[in-house]
Amino acid sequence: MNLTQRHNLLGPALLTLALLLAPLVIPIYWTMILSEILIMGLMAVSFNLLLGYTGLLSFGQGAFFGLGSYSAALMLQAGYQNLFIILLVGMLVALIAALVVGFFSVRLDEIFFAMITLGFGMLFFSIAHNWLEVTGGSDGLPVFNLPSLSLFGLQLTFYAPVNMYYLVFVIVLIGMILLWLIVHSPFGLVLKALRENKHRVSFIGGNVKTLRIVAFAISGAFTGLAGVLFCLFNNMATPEFMHWSFSAKPVIMSVIGGTSVFLGPLFGAGIFFVLEQLIIQYTENWMLFLGIFLVPIVLFFPQGVFGTLRNKFFKRGEK
Amino acid sequence: MISNAVLQIENLGHSYGKFKVIEDISLAIGKGEMSALIGPNGAGKTTFYNAISGKFPPTKGKVLLNNEDITGLPSHRVVDKGMCRSFQITNIFAELTVAENVFSPLIIQQNKHFKPYGNIFKDKQITEKAFHTLEQVGLADRADQVVANLAYGDKRLVEMAIVLARDPSVVLLDEPTAGMNPEETENMISLIKKLAKNSGTTFFITEHDMKVVFSLAEKIYVLHQGHLLAQGNPKEIRANEQVQEAYLGRKVHA
Amino acid sequence: MDILLLNILNGLSWGMLLFLIAVGLSTVFGVMGVLNFAHGSLFMLGAYLCMQAMQYFDSFWFGLLVGPLCAVIVGVLIEKFLLKRIYDRDVSYQLLLTFAILLILDDAVRMIWGSGYHVVDPPAILSGIMSIASQDYPVYRFFLILIGPLIGGLLWSFFHFTKWGKIIRAASFDNIMAEGVGINVPLIYTAVFALGTWLAAFGGALAAPLQSLNPSMGEKIIIESFIVVVVGGMGSFPGAFVGALLLGMLESFGPVFAGRAQMALPYILLAVILLIKPNGLFRKGV
Numbered sequence: 048m049n050l051t052q053r054h055n056l057l058g059p060a061l062l063t064l065a066l067l068l069a070p071l072v073i074p075i076y077w078t079m080i081l082s083e084i085l086i087m088g089l090m091a092v093s094f095n096l097l098l099g100y101t102g103l104l105s106f107g108q109g110a111f112f113g114l115g116s117y118s119a120a121l122m123l124q125a126g127y128q129n130l131f132i133i134l135l136v137g138m139l140v141a142l143i144a145a146l147v148v149g150f151f152s153v154r155l156d157e158i159f160f161a162m163i164t165l166g167f168g169m170l171f172f173s174i175a176h177n178w179l180e181v182t183g184g185s186d187g188l189p190v191f192n193l194p195s196l197s198l199f200g201l202q203l204t205f206y207a208p209v210n211m212y213y214l215v216f217v218i219v220l221i222g223m224i225l226l227w228l229i230v231h232s233p234f235g236l237v238l239k240a241l242r243e244n245k246h247r248v249s250f251i252g253g254n255v256k257t258l259r260i261v262a263f264a265i266s267g268a269f270t271g272l273a274g275v276l277f278c279l280f281n282n283m284a285t286p287e288f289m290h291w292s293f294s295a296k297p298v299i300m301s302v303i304g305g306t307s308v309f310l311g312p313l314f315g316a317g318i319f320f321v322l323e324q325l326i327i328q329y330t331e332n333w334m335l336f337l338g339i340f341l342v343p344i345v346l347f348f349p350q351g352v353f354g355t356l357r358n359k360f361f362k363r364g365e366k
Numbered sequence: 367m368i369s370n371a372v373l374q375i376e377n378l379g380h381s382y383g384k385f386k387v388i389e390d391i392s393l394a395i396g397k398g399e400m401s402a403l404i405g406p407n408g409a410g411k412t413t414f415y416n417a418i419s420g421k422f423p424p425t426k427g428k429v430l431l432n433n434e435d436i437t438g439l440p441s442h443r444v445v446d447k448g449m450c451r452s453f454q455i456t457n458i459f460a461e462l463t464v465a466e467n468v469f470s471p472l473i474i475q476q477n478k479h480f481k482p483y484g485n486i487f488k489d490k491q492i493t494e495k496a497f498h499t500l501e502q503v504g505l506a507d508r509a510d511q512v513v514a515n516l517a518y519g520d521k522r523l524v525e526m527a528i529v530l531a532r533d534p535s536v537v538l539l540d541e542p543t544a545g546m547n548p549e550e551t552e553n554m555i556s557l558i559k560k561l562a563k564n565s566g567t568t569f570f571i572t573e574h575d576m577k578v579v580f581s582l583a584e585k586i587y588v589l590h591q592g593h594l595l596a597q598g599n600p601k602e603i604r605a606n607e608q609v610q611e612a613y614l615g616r617k618v619h620a
Numbered sequence: 621m622d623i624l625l626l627n628i629l630n631g632l633s634w635g636m637l638l639f640l641i642a643v644g645l646s647t648v649f650g651v652m653g654v655l656n657f658a659h660g661s662l663f664m665l666g667a668y669l670c671m672q673a674m675q676y677f678d679s680f681w682f683g684l685l686v687g688p689l690c691a692v693i694v695g696v697l698i699e700k701f702l703l704k705r706i707y708d709r710d711v712s713y714q715l716l717l718t719f720a721i722l723l724i725l726d727d728a729v730r731m732i733w734g735s736g737y738h739v740v741d742p743p744a745i746l747s748g749i750m751s752i753a754s755q756d757y758p759v760y761r762f763f764l765i766l767i768g769p770l771i772g773g774l775l776w777s778f779f780h781f782t783k784w785g786k787i788i789r790a791a792s793f794d795n796i797m798a799e800g801v802g803i804n805v806p807l808i809y810t811a812v813f814a815l816g817t818w819l820a821a822f823g824g825a826l827a828a829p830l831q832s833l834n835p836s837m838g839e840k841i842i843i844e845s846f847i848v849v850v851v852g853g854m855g856s857f858p859g860a861f862v863g864a865l866l867l868g869m870l871e872s873f874g875p876v877f878a879g880r881a882q883m884a885l886p887y888i889l890l891a892v893i894l895l896i897k898p899n900g901l902f903r904k905g906v
Binding site for chain 1: 702709713715716721722726843847883888898
């Protein structure tokens with residue numbers, strides 16, 4: 048019996064190389080856009096762990112993104128300067144919050160799961176918006192001192208956009224690799240089984256709730272990581288990232304890119320930002336065109352742009 | 367009381383409010399004793415299976431598996447204890463491959479389902495057991511195929527493989543030949559006979575097809591309007607007048 | 621005492637308005653199984669079209685009549701060309717499609733009428749202050765308290781006592797059977813969506829004199845409608861009524877008791893209901 052799992056890693060490797068070299072050839076403005084694409088791509092790929100792999104539509108991922116952001120901002124304001132600690136604490140805070148939210152949410156299905164995650168997300172939003180003393184209210188928390196990194200005797204700072212880009216690039220790359228490993232592990236296979244037929248999973252001995260909570264927590268942790276990065280990139284933590292309109296973004300990006308392909312949501316993020324940049328040059332009604340663009344995608348390309356292309360040009364293989 | 371029965375049901379009943387769907391069902395299945403549960407539609411077979419396999423706890427009675435009380439345990443715990451069930455309407459993981467379908471129960475059985483790294487295909491414990499199961503049902507050559515693309519009969523084989531992968535003590539087969547043509551049905555009968563002989567698993571089947579029941583079962587339980595009407599070997603059941611009147615009389619004799 | 625009565629009246633008037641809007645959302649979900657994210661945008665569209673019609677006809681009542689009907693035309697087009705294609709699809713696609721429609725409608729409103737605020741005055745008969753139990757209260761708000769049960773009662777009678785109402789309810793429980801019996805299910809769906817749109821738009825037109833019109837009106841109301849529908853029970857009529865009143869009272873009394881935290885109250889209510897009674901306070905049923 049020929050049981051092998053062949054991974055087409057050439058594509059991702061080329062992509063990584065392209066992203067590594069990009070700042071050398073593109074204008075600074077686009078380097079900054081690319082940083083945002085990578086951060087949102089990480090958020091979208093970790094969101095897709097829930098949608099594409101576990102079959103759960105969460106409409107409240109913004110809460111964990113925001114928690115990552117705020118914990119980073121608070122730590123920086125309090126004087127902590129260690130980059131690793133800030134990244135890890137942000138992930139940890141988001142992880143714990145996701146465990147709590149997940150514990151209450153996973154007993155529900157489909158539309159109700161979407162509703163309760165939306166509700167929890169907005170609950171966090173209202174706290175962030177109104178708890179002026181801690182979160183700065185709707186003004187948010189500014190960050191003036193970015194952490195620096197001592198590596199091989201060099202002191203690296205991240206105030207320059209290109210330096211920030213490479214920081215984001217490395218962290219996102221690590222995050223993607225970890226998520227890729229998770230998705231291709233035994234845990235990942237059982238998650239896929241959950242998406243396919245959660246009812247049957249309990250009849251092969253799996254505790255559906257526990258599996259879902261763990262998936263939700265992992266997704267939350269990496270979303271929080273993206274939030275930390277964004278706080279550093281943006282020099283700011285604001286409540287708007289916890290609002291449901293922001294939580295809709297990873298959903299849109301994943302569907303545009305394709306939920307059945309691991310890197311689909313990253314491409315979705317790319318398409319989203321490029322589209323935005325193109326459209327706002329001509330009109331300020333970018334939402335209108337986003338909506339118009341989304342409609343045929345949802346109606347006619349259920350696999351997303353990337354998923355459909357992949358199915359057309361490649362035989363079904365492993366992701 | 368310790369008995370030799372691998373599956374023992376004592377006074378099992380389930381009601382919805384005042385409405386009693388099944389009542390007072392007691393039976394004992396010995397290890398390796400191929401048994402069948404028959405009864406007309408609405409007799410309560412599905413409710414019975416659901417109540418003992420963990421879909422919901424029965425409102426009355428006890429279920430003992432290998433002398434251990436498993437009454438009311440949720441389905442994933444029942445599977446842990448060694449009883450698996452198949453489904454009348456094929457209930458598999460459609461977009462996964464045949465191999466992945468069989469890996470899934472094994473991953474859970476070997477407690478690796480929270481392991482967030484590692485290539486399943488390199489895990490000999492899992493792949494060898496999966497290969498063995500697929501060979502037994504005859505799907506080893508199609509391991510890489512996506513299940514959704516298989517023929518109906520092959521999908522039922524996948525269903526069978528998923529159920530058997532964990533080497534359970536008891537397997538509840540819910541209408542294993544549902545929707546099959548005569549050739550596929552014959553193949554399924556031979557397969558079940560072979561599996562029963564070569565493994566330590568005890569099979570408990572419900573079926574509508576009397577031919578299947580009489581070719582396979584050593585002991586037959588007849589369910590009628592929620593009660594156990596009769597139990598015995600095929601000869602006794604055929605001869606039982608009550609059963610003939612309630613059920614068999616409407617069927618062509620096998 | 622004054623504060624108590626005032627808050628009760630405010631809770632009732634806002635609750636009744638919320639009821640009209642939410643019952644449209646709930647009915648569409650109950651019959652077609654689609655949760656329309658763009659429902660709030662249709663509410664907003666109704667308000668703006670009412671304002672526009674008022675400018676043409678110089679009458680609030682004409683605006684109230686014509687505005688929502690124009691919005692219904694938009695709703696029917698949406699249903700016929702877009703929604704129809706996703707009825708049998710996964711819920712994530714439904715949410716995304718209706719979200720896309722929300723984006724289009726919200727920005728379209730911004731394009732046509734601008735980002736600024738617009739103010740609409742209530743009609744002469746309904747403006748001014750009246751006295752309720754020696755408490756001064758705006759006449760228009762009291763009018764809302766009355767119109768809610770009126771429309772609600774008409775709707776309920778329609779669904780329970782008329783032939784078409786019963787047919788619609790039959791289609792919602794089992795549309796395959798309904799089709800088998802010769803009921804034109806696609807037509808029913810279009811009609812129900814039109815009704816839902818009308819309720820949202822009518823609610824928007826009614827809301828116009830209450831709050832200044834702006835292009836983000838829709839966002840707030842859709843979340844509130846969601847909460848009402850989930851709290852009351854998807855597809856449940858009395859549920860929408862009770863849920864809306866509950867939320868109306870919560871929003872009215874919230875600032876009094878909870879200060880800054882009042883913004884979180886509706887979401888706490890949502891979470892509590894979803895955890896204790898996920899099907900809502902009333903069981904599903906049109």
